[in-house]
Amino acid sequence: MSETRTDKYFGQALKRKEDPRFITGTGNYTDDMVLHGMVHAAMVRSPYAHAKITGINTDSVKDMPGVIRVLTGQDVQDAGLGSIPVGWLLPDLKTPAHPAIALTEANHVGDIVAVVIAETRAQAEDAAAALEVDYDALPAVATTHAALADGAPLVHDDVPGNVAFHWEIGDEAATTEAFKGAARKVHVKLRNHRLVANPIEPRASLAQFTPAGGDYLLYTTSQNPHIHRLILAAFVMSIPEHKLRVISPDVGGGFGTKIFQYQEEVIVLLASRLIGRPVKWTARRSEAFVSDAQGRDHDTEAELAVSEDGKILGFRVNTHANLGAYQTLFAPAVPTYLYGTLLNGVYKIPAIHAKVTGVMTNTVPVDAYRGAGRPEATYLIERIVDMAAHELNMDPAELRRQNFIQPDEFPYQTPVALVYDSGDYEPALDQAMQMMNYAALRDEQARMKGGKKILGVGLISFLEACGLAPSALVGQLGAQAGQWESSLVRVHPTGKVELYTGSHSHGQGHETAFPQIAADELQIPIEDIELIHGDTGRMPYGWGTYGSRSAAVGGSALKLALQKITAKMKKIAAHLLEASEDDIEHEGGVFRIKGAPDKSKTFFDIALMAHLAHNYPADLEPGLEATAFYDPKNFVYPFGTHIAVVEIDTDTGHVKLRGYGSVDDCGPLINPLIAEGQVHGGVAQGMGQALLEEAAYDEDGNLLAGTYMEYAMPRADDVPFIQHGHTVTPSPHNPLGVKGIGEAGTIASTAAVANAVMDALWHEAGIAHLDMPYTAEKVWRALKDARGSQPQAAAD
């Protein structure tokens, strides 16, 4: 942040510009689109987790009403379509082929084995239900444990032992050494269970092929239409990028699961080409459960070495990550570079070593879900630090405080590759403790001990690396793409401005926040500015929105483009005012001669002249638009402290989240309303994992929670109001100083709520650890068993 801001809009809690269409029901989501002559696709999905496809009788449905065509894996092969590629490669990664329609083998329940195209959706669904498919069921594996067992059935013959990769980070020898002298070794074996992202808008895609020019148009529910264009054009369909236009219109939430290239998008494109009509597919929720990439699913054993006075000495981690049946776009990166590198947390840990094994199973693919690797790392480190505090009979807040990296130690090189550029962790901890009245909560907890209701306080201090990402760095680590962002600013002759970004808003409020940045830079009313995004036909390049990157990377690209605009406007102003460019200042909404404030030109005057070019500098191009590409120098490192308060009904084991406070530092807030909203939603998702949600499979690979009847989503009465505070430590390396806030709530809250439950159970009954989710029976049984074996070794 090298310059002074006028800050008329930046930092203001403006209500959102995009909202009028959403609150009046006039948003435009993919399933709302209708194209002339449009027909419908219904997927035929494997009911088996693992099976040979021995026959598909397309004749069985060809005479049903409305049926136009049945597609099978053979059609995909005949069309010469490539496998859906993995976007992040690790050394020696085994990547099984991922065809758009399975040809010989289905590898998870929900894998697509055929597709029916029909005139109406109802007819397509009728025929899909009636299509005769013969299977030979094969033995399946659903868990990392089953998949790694001796003699386990192979998910893919070309992935021996079901191991896609072995990966490690840190210094094993130094870590072994650190453990040797440690007074305490805190050990935990835990499971970070699987989740379904569940954006409320199910995925949908609509494709139209125009034979005359060989052009494809794809409307799809994507967080990153440019990535879809790249993958589909260059890797799957082998067509030039300019023959495919991808539009992500209004998208009803993503949370990571709408990043990836999916089979259905390939299918509707192929189908449209084959039958010559637009083809739409919209997921039913029960399809989403077996086809949207899922999240988390780690089995981990870890050990923390601590001194008797609570100094962290070393940390070692062994994680088995369940990747599911295929590797989708970011799958290999999530449990490695987005997880292993975050295991240092906010602490000075002299030695860390982590091993991760990527395991294929006959389950829905696992990839990035809000936080992606970082919630898993945060949960692990914050859980085990709490266990250490309990064992040492120290207050968890104090143990954390004494291990924090100090403000004068930045940039801080961790033992797991990252260099933290800035941070000041203690003020956030203090503010959170004050906000939630931490000391009083501890008193209340003591008073409630032994009662029908007991209290738990979960405190966590966290950090995340986001703002993906420095291209050269991620390239070294295996990313198959750059991670910069681009922006285009177009000033019209009337002085109205269009901003274009490669970022994509699916709820994050870009259409308000980006104009806030621009209005300050251009010194014009925000009403004169509009943001355009989500269309590869209008914005040439970009990488989309995930990894909390929009503000830090996309916003920075915008800032650079805006600076190009104002620089050019100064040149034009200098010409019009017959002054030297160096004498022009941009102040109070006008361009004027320093020292002669009455000699000025308005934004409109200059915008008009840029287009008229009547009275214009001889060496300057007409027009007023600029494109900028911004590649960050480092990740950004938001941090904070969150405190969760739970009450447990000891008769039933029911856990109620009674209160929640978060203090976040994401640098300067562009729009506090939007930033806090991101935290609220993130916290609810994280508490969902801790208390409610679980995508459990049976041993045969059947999803046991495949509808909202079994998969418990957080509802309005499951969450309290969230108290929010923030500290501001700007990022030192991007032009806005901003960091990310999209994932922080989720990264922090799972660990905070889990620690709150375990804090209650530890103080009540000396229970050291239980795995999430803390369902009522699990908690009741643990309390019953622990009380049954009294006297307990409770520390207090």
Add this chain to the structure above:
Amino acid sequence: MNVTLTVNGKTYTRDVEPRTLLVHFIREDLGLTGTHVGCDTSQCGACTVHLNGDAVKSCTLLAVQAQGADITTIEGLGTPGDLHPLQTGFWEEHGLQCGFCTPGMIMASAELLKHTPNPSEDQIRHHLEGNYCRCTGYHNIVKAVQHAAGAMQGASQAADD
């Protein structure tokens, strides 16, 4: 078979299959796409509309069951130039992010305020148990409903004065 019903004050007659769900009728036959489909087990509430003044899940009703009914969808509640207090409340309090659950949330909340003009936080949270939101953590949704309740009470008091 023929079905005739009134939506947002306009009467429509259409020939539909009996299996056509009311939500598909509204979205596809009438082109009113503000009413959304978020699940297939009648839980998420994105499809909430008013039928003869009561909030219902239009995914759990056949169009033929609504024969003769008077239906209001989000498009009939207010317009950008003339917003319903709930629409204003959701806007002012940032009660939406992706916007997908929003029409259902607003229609469900409208029923709450009809019966309970000054609801407590608990009443609002309990009333919205049939509407899922994945973005907001419900925090600002509850505030939006409170905002609207305040505005509507203020307006009715002003009318009484």
Add this chain to the structure above:
Amino acid sequence: MYPASFEYHKAESVDQALAALAENPDLKVIAGGHSLLPAMKLRLAQPPALLDIWGIQEMKGITRDGDHWVVGAMTTHADVLRSDLPLFPEVAGWVGDPMVRNRGTIGGSLAHADPSADYPAAALALGVEFVIRGPGGERTVHADDMFQGMFESAVQPGELLTHIRIPATTQASAYEKFRHPASHYAVVGVAVVRHADSSVRAAYTGAAEKAHRLNKLEDAVNGSQAVPTGLVDAGDLLGDRFASAEYRAHLVDVLAARAIERLG
């Protein structure tokens, strides 16, 4: 999200409905449709023909008949919730959500006999009577004989549950529920009612293949003894991933004690 195709018929009176059912044994009665349509959308149910009885006015509404309330089977949960009936308004507040309550009906729910539904426990504790009409005329079934198994009530093919009769002279009642975090159905629900003669009837739902009376609890309370534990045998209960039979048996004890305490 389309159900399989079916024929659609409507009845405007009980006589009309019974005649249609007599004529076409394939007809499946649809009341509010809030159990049937979700199953049809997932194609778990594919009835060839529906008989819509929503329009039968004589099956709607709540009236007083001496020391009984008479509730039309097609009365919605929302109307039950806002009524002066004993216990049922409290129970209706636990059914579904506000939108479901505006369409779902008390008779539809009771005839459906979902083992996790809330009403059956209340019906047993209140000792309600079910008025059922069929080709052979009208018969009355006591609550104790109404719930016969999982999704199996005393209402036979060709019959309609038209009304329920609820004693209006109860002294006090309570319903305690532990709900499933996803479906919000009852993992266990316990209803208790103190009747006009001060005797207490109690029942539980959610835990077994159907709702049952809580005889041990009734005996203890009516014998002025403390509420015992071990009210039901886990061996008689169902268990699933969320709640084992043993846990449900425990919940019956916990909820029964809470409900009795509320009776005062």
